[in-house]
Amino acid sequence: MGPSPAPDWPALAVVGLGGAVGTSLRAGLAELIGPSPSGLPWATATANLVGALLLGLILGQFAAPGRQTARHRLIRLGLGTGLMGALTTYSTLISETLHLIDQGRAALGAAYLLGSLVAGLALADLGLRLSGLLDRSRHAGPTDSVGGGSARPEPT
Numbered sequence: 001m002g003p004s005p006a007p008d009w010p011a012l013a014v015v016g017l018g019g020a021v022g023t024s025l026r027a028g029l030a031e032l033i034g035p036s037p038s039g040l041p042w043a044t045a046t047a048n049l050v051g052a053l054l055l056g057l058i059l060g061q062f063a064a065p066g067r068q069t070a071r072h073r074l075i076r077l078g079l080g081t082g083l084m085g086a087l088t089t090y091s092t093l094i095s096e097t098l099h100l101i102d103q104g105r106a107a108l109g110a111a112y113l114l115g116s117l118v119a120g121l122a123l124a125d126l127g128l129r130l131s132g133l134l135d136r137s138r139h140a141g142p143t144d145s146v147g148g149g150s151a152r153p154e155p156t
Contacts, residue, residue, distance in 0.1 A: 056127020
């Protein structure tokens with residue numbers, strides 16, 4: 001067995017930095033939202049759902065075919081793996097679901113778990129679609145927009 005490859009220090013650095021920011025954002029969001037009188041963990045749900053939408057946008061922008069440059073990879077790792085990985089939290093989702101079930105609120109726990117998963121997938125898909133729309137609007141000519149007229153020159 002040969003020597004292991006050298007660590008990819010730039011990738012590790014951007015993931016670590018993104019993770020520190022994401023964790024801080026999640027903690028701040030939990031403080032801002034606070035505990036819910038209904039018992040539903042809104043802070044975790046908000047972090048996970050916003051994170052799913054943003055991850056869809058990030059992947060659409062930085063992991064799409066033709067965007068596999070070293071720069072795009074580092075941005076994707078820092079924002080997607082680091083920031084969104086730390087902002088969102090599957091382990092807390094499961095822990096909070098089990099807590100609701102332990103409190104005798106199994107229906108709320110199941111709704112929270114399934115709702116989070118379905119809404120998260122839908123929002124990630126929406127993020128990917130929005131990314132595609134952003135690409136199309138960015139690459140459209142100045143006259144390709146609605147009300148902008150034809151892309152063909154006017155006869156003289």
